[in-house]
Amino acid sequence: MNKKDIGRKIKEFRNLQGLTQAELAEAVHMHEKQISRIEAGVHFPTFDNFVKILQVLRVELKDFDTPKEQVNLREKALSIINQADNLELTFYTPVLEALQKCINKSNKHH
DSSP states (O other): OOHHHHHHHHHHHHHHTTOOHHHHHHHTTOOHHHHHHHHTTSSOOOHHHHHHHHHHHTOOGGGGOOOHHHHHHHHHHHHHHHHOOHHHHHHHHHHHHHHHHHHHHHHHTO
16 A cells, blocks of 8 residues: 555544544644644554554554445545535434444345
């Protein structure tokens, strides 16, 4: 993986955890600008910092190996949610929860 891919995945996992760059930086004892540069693909994290980031984000190295199509779908969905205002979120949330329940029930029967 290159710097851009690693940074993109870190940002994706950070957003999934609902953390800001500042919160992640504080949790791993780094400066917020370092996190920003890593996520932007400007710098690689050091090995030690990468391990700390993985621990805080509760992900494993294997989670960085996601097929491109899944990444694009996740990014598109997250983008829609991140750009939504509170009114839109009041509509999206119950729909997503209902879909998730249906999918989970469907998967249990297969």
